[in-house]
Amino acid sequence: MKIGVFDSGVGGLTVLRALLPRMPSAEYIYLGDTARLPYGSKSQATIARYATTSAQFLAARGAEFLVIACNTASALALDDIRQAVSVPVVGVIETGADAARRSSSTADVMVIATDATVASHAYSSACRERGLHAIEKACPLLVPLVEEGWIDHPVTREVLEIYLSELMQDTARQGMNPDTLVLGCTHYPLLREQIERAVPSSISVIDSAEATAEGVAARLGVKTPAGDTGAVCRFYATDSVEKFRRLGSRFLGQPVLHVELVDLGG
CATH class of the missing domain: 3.40.50.1860 (Rossmann fold)
Structure with a gap:
């Protein structure tokens, strides 16, 4: 299972941190839209546009399930995201x-x-x-x-x-x-x-974060962890890769060693 996790920044890494022990065999793709944060100062239409392009980015990279680990996007764009991708979507x-x-x-x-x-x-x-x-x-x-x-x-x-x-x-x-x-x-x-x-x-x-991880595990029918098999995590950010790596390690509780810079447009 490939699980995409999206946030406007690094905060959503607390959700990923909670997901890892529950589904250690999954492959995780995390996107932080750091070039366009904070979402909270934007209009609903702009937030929906940013969030849907981010969700489509994750789906295009093979995500079979999306976790919107961003409260603003979950509040204002969840329906738009669900219409934009063909995979299941859960918000925080x-x-x-x-x-x-x-x-x-x-x-x-x-x-x-x-x-x-x-x-x-x-x-x-x-x-x-x-x-x-x-x-x-x-x-x-x-x-x-x-x-x-x-x-x-x-x-x-x-x-x-x-x-x-x-x-x-x-x-x-x-x-x-x-x-x-x-x-x-x-x-x-x-x-x-x-x-x-x-x-x-x-x-x-x-x-x-814990509540969301529990909800995702329930949706996917995961009752007990299969044991730590070393989950694969890929990280993407739209700006400030070094800052993402530094802050991200604190939020994830383990080193974030490689972050790929991507451009999702304006």
């Missing part, structure tokens, strides 16, 4: 909402994400379809802090405490009783330990 938002449904007993959930993802209300919509009430919180400072490598830095811990305190206050004002927090950005799994320490122990934290 639907799998995150599925995991929240399995986790929550109160049906009240919280979501932290980027400005663009929150503005799309995609998580709220996906949660509502599953009988959940979701409250979303934009946390724009977290992505640059993660990319700076400040995972366990005092500044990052303080920023997290402020965001999460504000979120808990918002839920109290709405009379909600949340028991689940969804990490609605693929950068945030790197902060999971800090986030779990910053919220009450009664709240389950849903790692969107």
Whole structure:
């Protein structure tokens, strides 16, 4: 099985990192559209154009299953992507909402994400379809802090405490009783330990990368890993190959040694 994984940058490597132990015999093709990020500042039509050309690139290289490891593209372009390619497509938002449904007993959930993802209300919509009430919180400072490598830095811990305190206050004002927090950005799994320490122990934290990997394995009928046979991974980026290699190694948790530069147009 060849699995294509797409993101506008390196964040989607946390999804690939979660996929590897679940399907170690697969071949993975990862594309980071680094020349055209951030997607969140673009129009929906532009995001759809970027995302569909990226998906077609992966399909043309033999991907038999696509994972859209980009919250913005999953929120605003998933239908366009599915129309543009003939292979199955899974996005991170639907799998995150599925995991929240399995986790929550109160049906009240919280979501932290980027400005663009929150503005799309995609998580709220996906949660509502599953009988959940979701409250979303934009946390724009977290992505640059993660990319700076400040995972366990005092500044990052303080920023997290402020965001999460504000979120808990918002839920109290709405009379909600949340028991689940969804990490609605693929950068945030790197902060999971800090986030779990910053919220009450009664709240389950849903790692969107892990949830997506579980969802893909379920779709493909993989019940238990066959053992580490050394998955083959190919990496492509549309710009900043050296930066992709440096940051990507941190996100993947292992060295990213070779990244091929590709041009997908404007």
